Amino acid sequence: MNPGRPFEPPSQPRTQRTAKTTARPASARLPSLTGLRFAAAGAVVYTHARLLVSPHLVGTFGPEVWVSMSSVSLFFILSGYLLTHSARPTDTAWTFWRRRAAKILPNHVFTWCVAVAVLVGAGGVAAISGAGAAALVANLLLVNTWIPSSRFVFAGNPVSWSLAAEMFFYLLFPVLLPRVERLSRRGLLIGSAMAIAVVWTWPVLCGFVINPAGAFFPGYWFLYVLPVTRLPEFLLGMMVARLSMTGGRLPRVGAVPAGLSAVGMVVFSGDHLSHTFMYAAVNVVPLALLVHATARLDLEGKPSLLRARPVVFLGEISYAMYLVHALVLTAAFVCLTDRGWSRGAAVVVALPLVPLASWLLYVTVERPCMRQFATARRCHTREPSNK
Incomplete structure (x- = not known):
């Protein structure tokens, strides 16, 4: 792949590619998927707030935990879908990577600095020396999840582990997209089925090879954190997007039934x-159908609550919300409980601070950096964000 040329398989000259395989319809905006991102981010915020109120739920593998984990899977499928749907025919790998870096890195670096400052201020200087410093640097560079160590996985801003997977997906996207585009509708259906089969195979492989003893961390790292393990979910989102764009047939499941089935599978x-199947496998099909059905609401002009302006706004700041919510909730919770507040009251007071901090991060860091660095020209084209 030449990073300076539009996305295309290196083995096939551009002149030999047919219109059928290269046609990318003009990307319609999908505001309902933006609203769906808020629903996913909101589920993560809910779970972490619930665990602050009831810390005994940590490690119990209850519905509260699986809701959050399913939301991360939804993010990965959404990312593949939106990037494929909004791909620009003239994009090069460099321009794509620049836009993704401008979207992801500023918020990440800012919240990483805040997390380290809080750690130092709380007397955790020992935690940033030796192996702790290496883990923090690995988290800053978004390579920490490739290392099977809890010290590395949870370093810095712990929720940023998923960004390491996203950056891996972005690195591969210019290579993956032309190959996905060349698939026929039948090939896309087969590819989607294969991606789902791989997601269901990972827990079996983990049980027999990676983690036969059944300990928590090796399985958690391999099934939930390791970027290459989450790649099939991203690929599934890409292929579902191509099926939608080329008129391929998928089950006609409405957004509400798909969402309810996803929740039902969790409950x-x-x-x-086994909890190893709950990390991603059990919900991969309902979530893919949910993304497809939600996108169809916009593409077919159907009514959608997720398209309401307040929900879309919250979806726009959902990436900032995802990164900042744990820091805000924890800081407010510690300050208030140290002053005698109950756990529940402290969380109730802290929750409204999350969207406020998210909006501030969005308007002061994320949006200005996107405007400044996402494109090389003064003429900026708005791109659907997908994290």
């Missing part, structure tokens, strides 16, 4: 399946 499957 009812935990008692019947």
